[in-house]
Amino acid sequence: MITIISRIFRYSLKNFWRNGWLTTVTIIIITLALLVFFGLIVFNVVTDQAIASIQDKIDISVYFKTNTPEDQILNIKKSVESLREVKTVDYISSDKALEVFKAAHKDDVTISQAVSELGENPLESSLTIKAYSPSQYASIAGYLENPNLKQFISSVSYAKNQVVINRLNAILKNINRIGLGMTITLSLIAGLVVFNTIRLAIYSNREEIGVMRAVGASNVLVRGPYVIEGIFAGLIAAVLSLIIAWPIIQFVSPYLSSFIPGLQISNYFYSNIFSLLGYQGLFGVGIGVFSSFIAVRRYLKN
Amino acid sequence: MVNLQNVSKIYNHNTAALEDVSFEVKMGEFVSLAGRSGAGKSTVLKLLIGEDKPTRGRIFLGQFEVNKIRDKELPAFRRHIGVVFQDFRLLPTKKAYENVAFALEVAGRPQREIQELVPQILDMVGLSDKMNNFPHELSGGEKQRVAIARAMVHRPEVIIADEPTGNLDPLHTWDIIGLLKKINQLGTTVILATHDREVINGLEKRVITLDQGRVIRDEEKGKYILI
Numbered sequence: 001m002i003t004i005i006s007r008i009f010r011y012s013l014k015n016f017w018r019n020g021w022l023t024t025v026t027i028i029i030i031t032l033a034l035l036v037f038f039g040l041i042v043f044n045v046v047t048d049q050a051i052a053s054i055q056d057k058i059d060i061s062v063y064f065k066t067n068t069p070e071d072q073i074l075n076i077k078k079s080v081e082s083l084r085e086v087k088t089v090d091y092i093s094s095d096k097a098l099e100v101f102k103a104a105h106k107d108d109v110t111i112s113q114a115v116s117e118l119g120e121n122p123l124e125s126s127l128t129i130k131a132y133s134p135s136q137y138a139s140i141a142g143y144l145e146n147p148n149l150k151q152f153i154s155s156v157s158y159a160k161n162q163v164v165i166n167r168l169n170a171i172l173k174n175i176n177r178i179g180l181g182m183t184i185t186l187s188l189i190a191g192l193v194v195f196n197t198i199r200l201a202i203y204s205n206r207e208e209i210g211v212m213r214a215v216g217a218s219n220v221l222v223r224g225p226y227v228i229e230g231i232f233a234g235l236i237a238a239v240l241s242l243i244i245a246w247p248i249i250q251f252v253s254p255y256l257s258s259f260i261p262g263l264q265i266s267n268y269f270y271s272n273i274f275s276l277l278g279y280q281g282l283f284g285v286g287i288g289v290f291s292s293f294i295a296v297r298r299y300l301k302n
Numbered sequence: 303m304v305n306l307q308n309v310s311k312i313y314n315h316n317t318a319a320l321e322d323v324s325f326e327v328k329m330g331e332f333v334s335l336a337g338r339s340g341a342g343k344s345t346v347l348k349l350l351i352g353e354d355k356p357t358r359g360r361i362f363l364g365q366f367e368v369n370k371i372r373d374k375e376l377p378a379f380r381r382h383i384g385v386v387f388q389d390f391r392l393l394p395t396k397k398a399y400e401n402v403a404f405a406l407e408v409a410g411r412p413q414r415e416i417q418e419l420v421p422q423i424l425d426m427v428g429l430s431d432k433m434n435n436f437p438h439e440l441s442g443g444e445k446q447r448v449a450i451a452r453a454m455v456h457r458p459e460v461i462i463a464d465e466p467t468g469n470l471d472p473l474h475t476w477d478i479i480g481l482l483k484k485i486n487q488l489g490t491t492v493i494l495a496t497h498d499r500e501v502i503n504g505l506e507k508r509v510i511t512l513d514q515g516r517v518i519r520d521e522e523k524g525k526y527i528l529i
Contacts, residue, residue, distance in 0.1 A: 003413075211393055216409065
């Protein structure tokens with residue numbers, strides 16, 4: 001058994017080397033397919049990040065009547081926090097709001113003067129509520145309609161932004177759907193191209209397979225080297241695809257982060273390099289082994 | 303050793319490639335299958351090595367009933383015979399040495415034995431100085447000698463040669479026939495299909511003549527005669 005396995009490895013290494021051109025072309029095709037696959041991974045990371053950053057911008061603010069005691073507001077904050085849909089609730093007191101307002105307009109003399117002339121704080125205390133998903137704002141807004149709460153509330157921003165939130169919701173859902181569709185379609189195309197390349201490579205070896213069979217080689221011994229070659233080609237292509245992707249990511253990263261704040265695709269690349277290599281390797285080796293296995297099968301009949 | 307009993311092979315549209323062919327080859331015999339192209343020589347050989355199955359009849363080779371061998375058992379069966387083809391069928395990415403060694407490797411023979419046997423057999427066919435050449439670096443006659451070395455290195459009981467001199471010039475033809483005779487003298491049964499009149503007449507061995515899928519003559523020390 002060990003003899004057979006070591007012979008299979010020896011044959012595959014020699015074939016790999018001696019069929020130089022065929023090997024090179026196969027590796028190039030798998031590398032291209034893996035680059036497509038890598039592109040899809042990056043696309044998904046970018047859209048996820050974009051969606052997350054847009055979602056992060058959506059919130060609803062609840063403004064309280066100026067005479068509402070702070071304890072009451074903090075109680076309401078607690079009750080809102082206990083809702084399943086709610087991710088975070090920030091309390092901004094009227095003093096804090098004024099501070100922020102003053103800081104924002106410190107260069108504007110007219111506004112500063114107007115505020116100081118007013119004598120009292122005209123701003124309302126508020127709660128800024130963020131949900132896990134944009135679709136949950138409707139039910140949170142519904143909760144705030146409760147008469148017990150409503151008596152303290154001066155206004156809720158949801159009513160004003162409802163249309164925008166709903167539209168964003170629909171757009172995000174569509175982006176997710178398109179991303180998934182693209183991933184499936186392009187992976188399938190890349191897979192088929194590799195499958196056909198390997199099939200052609202093995203087709204050009206069909207006479208050899210016949211000779212091996214005529215000399216008495218068992219199916220394992222005939223098929224083994226091709227499968228191992230598929231593994232080698234897949235692994236080499238996985239490494240190559242990441243080496244090619246590296247400078248591209250470096251180049252594109254600053255542009256992407258100017259579009260989507262907080263997105264550092266090069267950081268993502270570095271911190272996930274091993275799992276990326278794992279995905280690429282798995283896809284490359286998987287398609288290599290599968291294609292070789294299937295392609296040789298038809299020549300093992302006689 | 304080899305026994306065909308009422309063997310017929312009918313391809314599509316009722317074309318009979320072989321009809322009711324029976325003959326026996328004893329151990330250590332040298333038998334030529336003669337006949338024009340399409341007479342059925344190659345079909346007989348294909349059935350003998352299990353590349354195809356007969357429509358009717360039974361074929362015995364050594365302890366095997368060839369017509370009953372399943373796909374899975376074919377490799378093991380093929381290691382009991384040696385086959386030489388007209389087009390050599392060497393593995394192009396393997397050197398002469400590796401091509402011959404391959405027949406032993408597939409049988410799971412240990413490396414030490416292979417390293418000892420292969421040079422011996424290449425020496426016997428006169429190619430000890432070409433063992434590191436790839437097939438494309440060899441002449442037709444040399445390729446066929448490598449193929450014969452590969453067919454006999456595992457000491458098969460029978461060597462089946464299908465027009466082994468078909469692609470060779472007269473000089474190399476006699477080289478190859480000489481080799482086959484030598485192998486036969488060492489005790490191996492040889493079945494040779496050929497349509498070469500000179501070869502058959504020069505051999506002075508048993509000749510089975512086929513015509514239109516039937517055995518029309520079977521003579522010891524036969525000559526190439528066609529109706």
